[in-house]
Amino acid sequence: EAQVTQNPRYLITVTGKKLTVTCSQNMNHEYMSWYRQDPGLGLRQIYYSMNVEVTDKGDVPEGYKVSRKEKRNFPLILESPSPNQTSLYFCASSLDRGKNIQYFGAGTRLSVL
Amino acid sequence: GENVEQHPSTLSVQEGDSAVIKCTYSDSASNYFPWYKQELGKRPQLIIDIRSNVGEKKDQRIAVTLNKTAKHFSLHITETQPEDSAVYFCAASGNQFYFGTGTSLTVIP
Numbered sequence: 001e002a003q004v005t006q007n008p009r010y011l012i013t014v015t016g017k018k019l020t021v022t023c024s025q026n027m028n029h030e031y032m033s034w035y036r037q038d039p040g041l042g043l044r045q046i047y048y049s050m051n052v053e054v055t056d057k058g059d060v061p062e063g064y065k066v067s068r069k070e071k072r073n074f075p076l077i078l079e080s081p082s083p084n085q086t087s088l089y090f091c092a093s094s095l096d097r098g099k100n101i102q103y104f105g106a107g108t109r110l111s112v113l
Numbered sequence: 114g115e116n117v118e119q120h121p122s123t124l125s126v127q128e129g130d131s132a133v134i135k136c137t138y139s140d141s142a143s144n145y146f147p148w149y150k151q152e153l154g155k156r157p158q159l160i161i162d163i164r165s166n167v168g169e170k171k172d173q174r175i176a177v178t179l180n181k182t183a184k185h186f187s188l189h190i191t192e193t194q195p196e197d198s199a200v201y202f203c204a205a206s207g208n209q210f211y212f213g214t215g216t217s218l219t220v221i222p
Contacts, residue, residue, distance in 0.1 A: 033210065042119075042202055043157065043212040050208065058209055062192060080209055102147070104156040111139065 002027045006091045006105035013081055014113050021076045021108050023091030032074040032092045033058070033102070034066065036087040043090065049074055050097060081112040115140040117205050119213025127221050132190045134216045137205035139184065143205040146179060146186050149160075151200045159202075161188070193220045 006023045013019055025032065033048040035058075045058030049068040063085055065077040069105040072094075078085060116139040126132050138146075142166035148155035161171045163177045163186065170177050174193075179186040190197055198220045203213040 003178075035210075035212075040214060043210075044215040045210050045212075050207060056208070059211070100145075101159050101162065102210070104158070106156055 002103070003095050004091055004103050004105040006024075006089075006108055009106060009110060010109050010110045012113065016080050017089065019078050019081060021110070022049055023074045023089075023105060025093040025103070026072065027075075027093060027095075027103070028071065029093035029103075030071070030096045031067065031100070031102075033094075034064070034074070034076045035090045035092065035094045036060065037090060037107075038087050038107060045108075046076070046089075055098060080085075081110075083112050086112045098107050115143055115205055115207075115209070117203060117211045117213045119203050119216060121216060122214065123217045123219075124207075125219045125221060126193050127216045128193060128195060130193055131192050132188075132197070132218055132220075134201055134218075135185060136187070136205075137185045138205040140205070140207065140210070141181075141184065142207045143211075145206040146177070147204050147206070148177060148188050149212075150200045151202065153220070157202060166180065187208075188203040190218075193218075195220050196222050209215050 004025045034046040035043040044060045047066040049055045089108045092102040094100040094102045119136045147162035150160045151157045177191040200215045
Protein backbone atom coordinates (compact mmCIF):
# COMPACT_ATOMS: atom_id res chain seq x y z
CA GLU A 1 0.00 0.00 0.00
CA ALA A 2 1.33 3.42 -1.00
CA GLN A 3 1.83 5.51 2.09
CA VAL A 4 3.73 8.16 3.99
CA THR A 5 4.54 7.05 7.51
CA GLN A 6 5.58 9.42 10.24
CA ASN A 7 6.44 8.65 13.85
CA PRO A 8 5.66 9.27 16.57
CA ARG A 9 2.02 10.34 16.26
CA TYR A 10 2.05 12.13 19.59
CA LEU A 11 4.97 13.53 21.53
CA ILE A 12 5.25 15.55 24.70
CA THR A 13 8.69 16.86 25.54
CA VAL A 14 10.45 19.60 27.48
CA THR A 15 12.25 22.68 26.29
CA GLY A 16 15.75 21.97 25.02
CA LYS A 17 15.52 18.19 24.71
CA LYS A 18 16.51 17.20 21.17
CA LEU A 19 13.98 15.17 19.23
CA THR A 20 13.54 13.62 15.81
CA VAL A 21 10.31 12.96 13.95
CA THR A 22 10.76 10.33 11.29
CA CYS A 23 9.11 10.25 7.88
CA SER A 24 9.25 7.47 5.34
CA GLN A 25 7.53 6.96 1.99
CA ASN A 26 7.31 3.80 -0.13
CA MET A 27 6.35 5.40 -3.44
CA ASN A 28 9.84 6.22 -4.73
CA HIS A 29 8.91 9.90 -4.64
CA GLU A 30 11.61 12.47 -5.25
CA TYR A 31 9.95 15.40 -3.48
CA MET A 32 9.44 15.35 0.29
CA SER A 33 8.36 18.12 2.59
CA TRP A 34 7.58 19.04 6.19
CA TYR A 35 4.76 21.32 7.28
CA ARG A 36 3.48 22.66 10.53
CA GLN A 37 -0.18 23.41 11.02
CA ASP A 38 -1.36 26.00 13.52
CA PRO A 39 -4.91 27.31 14.05
CA GLY A 40 -5.69 30.21 11.76
CA LEU A 41 -2.38 29.93 9.91
CA GLY A 42 -3.01 26.96 7.65
CA LEU A 43 -0.10 24.77 6.63
CA ARG A 44 3.33 26.33 6.47
CA GLN A 45 6.24 24.63 4.79
CA ILE A 46 9.28 24.14 7.00
CA TYR A 47 11.74 22.40 4.67
CA TYR A 48 11.52 20.52 1.42
CA SER A 49 13.76 18.20 -0.55
CA MET A 50 13.71 17.68 -4.28
CA ASN A 51 15.99 14.66 -4.17
CA VAL A 52 18.63 12.84 -2.14
CA GLU A 53 21.12 15.21 -0.50
CA VAL A 54 19.12 18.24 -1.74
CA THR A 55 17.21 20.21 0.89
CA ASP A 56 15.85 23.75 0.89
CA LYS A 57 14.29 26.06 3.42
CA GLY A 58 10.58 26.65 3.28
CA ASP A 59 8.66 29.48 4.87
CA VAL A 60 9.40 28.75 8.53
CA PRO A 61 12.73 26.86 8.84
CA GLU A 62 14.05 28.49 12.03
CA GLY A 63 14.66 25.96 14.81
CA TYR A 64 14.44 22.92 12.53
CA LYS A 65 16.87 20.72 10.63
CA VAL A 66 16.31 18.01 8.06
CA SER A 67 18.38 15.49 6.16
CA ARG A 68 17.80 13.41 3.05
CA LYS A 69 20.41 10.65 2.97
CA GLU A 70 18.06 8.16 1.36
CA LYS A 71 15.22 8.72 -1.05
CA ARG A 72 12.57 7.21 1.19
CA ASN A 73 13.41 8.97 4.48
CA PHE A 74 13.19 12.62 5.46
CA PRO A 75 13.53 13.12 9.24
CA LEU A 76 12.72 16.39 10.97
CA ILE A 77 15.08 17.33 13.79
CA LEU A 78 14.46 19.82 16.57
CA GLU A 79 17.85 20.37 18.20
CA SER A 80 16.54 22.49 21.06
CA PRO A 81 12.73 22.54 21.06
CA SER A 82 10.91 25.57 22.41
CA PRO A 83 7.24 26.03 23.38
CA ASN A 84 6.54 27.98 20.17
CA GLN A 85 7.25 24.77 18.26
CA THR A 86 4.19 23.15 19.80
CA SER A 87 2.18 22.29 16.72
CA LEU A 88 0.78 19.62 14.43
CA TYR A 89 3.42 18.45 11.95
CA PHE A 90 2.83 16.77 8.61
CA CYS A 91 5.28 15.09 6.31
CA ALA A 92 4.34 14.84 2.63
CA SER A 93 5.77 13.43 -0.57
CA SER A 94 5.11 13.77 -4.28
CA LEU A 95 6.48 12.35 -7.48
CA ASP A 96 8.55 15.39 -8.35
CA ARG A 97 8.97 19.05 -7.51
CA GLY A 98 5.87 21.06 -6.72
CA LYS A 99 3.74 19.98 -9.63
CA ASN A 100 2.22 16.77 -8.51
CA ILE A 101 -0.16 15.38 -5.94
CA GLN A 102 1.24 15.51 -2.44
CA TYR A 103 0.47 12.59 -0.15
CA PHE A 104 0.45 13.45 3.52
CA GLY A 105 1.41 11.40 6.54
CA ALA A 106 -1.05 11.07 9.42
CA GLY A 107 0.55 13.87 11.41
CA THR A 108 2.57 14.25 14.60
CA ARG A 109 1.14 16.31 17.42
CA LEU A 110 4.03 17.81 19.36
CA SER A 111 3.79 19.60 22.69
CA VAL A 112 6.87 21.33 24.09
CA LEU A 113 6.54 22.22 27.77
CA GLY B 114 7.99 34.87 -1.62
CA GLU B 115 4.50 33.78 -2.55
CA ASN B 116 1.44 34.99 -0.64
CA VAL B 117 -1.80 33.02 -0.85
CA GLU B 118 -4.99 34.54 0.50
CA GLN B 119 -8.14 32.48 0.95
CA HIS B 120 -11.74 33.62 1.53
CA PRO B 121 -14.04 33.14 3.28
CA SER B 122 -12.62 31.67 6.46
CA THR B 123 -15.99 30.10 7.33
CA LEU B 124 -18.89 29.17 5.09
CA SER B 125 -22.26 27.64 5.91
CA VAL B 126 -24.60 26.40 3.20
CA GLN B 127 -27.81 24.41 3.07
CA GLU B 128 -27.57 20.89 1.77
CA GLY B 129 -27.97 20.89 -1.99
CA ASP B 130 -26.72 24.45 -2.43
CA SER B 131 -23.40 25.39 -4.01
CA ALA B 132 -20.27 26.51 -2.17
CA VAL B 133 -17.51 28.70 -3.60
CA ILE B 134 -14.11 29.32 -2.04
CA LYS B 135 -11.71 31.83 -3.55
CA CYS B 136 -7.94 32.20 -3.41
CA THR B 137 -5.49 34.75 -4.74
CA TYR B 138 -1.75 34.41 -5.18
CA SER B 139 1.04 36.87 -5.79
CA ASP B 140 3.87 35.05 -7.59
CA SER B 141 3.35 34.69 -11.32
CA ALA B 142 5.91 31.84 -11.31
CA SER B 143 3.46 29.60 -9.42
CA ASN B 144 2.14 27.02 -11.83
CA TYR B 145 0.35 24.33 -9.83
CA PHE B 146 -2.76 24.93 -7.73
CA PRO B 147 -4.11 22.06 -5.63
CA TRP B 148 -7.08 22.01 -3.27
CA TYR B 149 -7.08 19.88 -0.14
CA LYS B 150 -9.87 18.74 2.15
CA GLN B 151 -9.10 18.12 5.79
CA GLU B 152 -11.62 16.46 8.05
CA LEU B 153 -11.32 16.88 11.79
CA GLY B 154 -8.30 15.02 13.13
CA LYS B 155 -7.29 13.74 9.71
CA ARG B 156 -4.56 14.50 7.22
CA PRO B 157 -5.14 16.83 4.24
CA GLN B 158 -6.24 14.99 1.12
CA LEU B 159 -6.15 16.28 -2.42
CA ILE B 160 -9.59 16.73 -3.96
CA ILE B 161 -8.72 18.49 -7.20
CA ASP B 162 -5.81 20.34 -8.77
CA ILE B 163 -5.16 22.53 -11.77
CA ARG B 164 -2.04 23.50 -13.65
CA SER B 165 -1.34 26.93 -15.08
CA ASN B 166 -1.92 25.90 -18.68
CA VAL B 167 -5.56 25.02 -17.91
CA GLY B 168 -8.42 27.41 -17.11
CA GLU B 169 -10.96 25.03 -15.64
CA LYS B 170 -11.18 21.45 -14.43
CA LYS B 171 -14.15 19.48 -13.21
CA ASP B 172 -14.55 16.22 -11.31
CA GLN B 173 -18.16 15.28 -10.64
CA ARG B 174 -19.51 17.85 -8.15
CA ILE B 175 -16.19 19.67 -7.76
CA ALA B 176 -14.68 22.19 -10.15
CA VAL B 177 -11.74 24.55 -10.04
CA THR B 178 -11.21 27.64 -12.17
CA LEU B 179 -7.96 29.54 -12.66
CA ASN B 180 -7.47 33.09 -13.91
CA LYS B 181 -3.72 33.54 -14.40
CA THR B 182 -3.99 37.16 -15.42
CA ALA B 183 -5.82 38.13 -12.26
CA LYS B 184 -3.89 35.57 -10.17
CA HIS B 185 -6.91 33.98 -8.61
CA PHE B 186 -8.43 30.52 -8.52
CA SER B 187 -11.64 29.18 -7.06
CA LEU B 188 -13.17 25.94 -5.84
CA HIS B 189 -16.80 25.24 -6.65
CA ILE B 190 -18.77 22.48 -4.97
CA THR B 191 -22.26 21.85 -6.31
CA GLU B 192 -25.11 19.91 -4.71
CA THR B 193 -23.39 20.00 -1.35
CA GLN B 194 -23.85 17.12 1.07
CA PRO B 195 -23.24 16.91 4.85
CA GLU B 196 -20.09 14.83 4.20
CA ASP B 197 -18.61 17.83 2.38
CA SER B 198 -18.31 19.54 5.78
CA ALA B 199 -14.57 19.98 6.43
CA VAL B 200 -11.77 22.52 6.19
CA TYR B 201 -10.60 23.24 2.66
CA PHE B 202 -7.17 24.59 1.78
CA CYS B 203 -5.95 26.06 -1.46
CA ALA B 204 -2.26 26.11 -2.34
CA ALA B 205 0.04 27.59 -4.95
CA SER B 206 3.30 25.98 -5.93
CA GLY B 207 6.42 26.36 -8.01
CA ASN B 208 9.07 24.43 -6.08
CA GLN B 209 7.66 25.43 -2.71
CA PHE B 210 4.09 25.00 -1.58
CA TYR B 211 2.22 27.95 -0.10
CA PHE B 212 -1.13 27.23 1.50
CA GLY B 213 -4.07 29.48 2.21
CA THR B 214 -5.32 29.74 5.78
CA GLY B 215 -8.31 27.47 5.17
CA THR B 216 -12.09 27.65 4.85
CA SER B 217 -14.28 25.80 7.33
CA LEU B 218 -17.30 24.61 5.34
CA THR B 219 -20.43 23.48 7.13
CA VAL B 220 -23.24 21.89 5.14
CA ILE B 221 -26.52 22.09 7.05
CA PRO B 222 -28.86 19.12 6.46
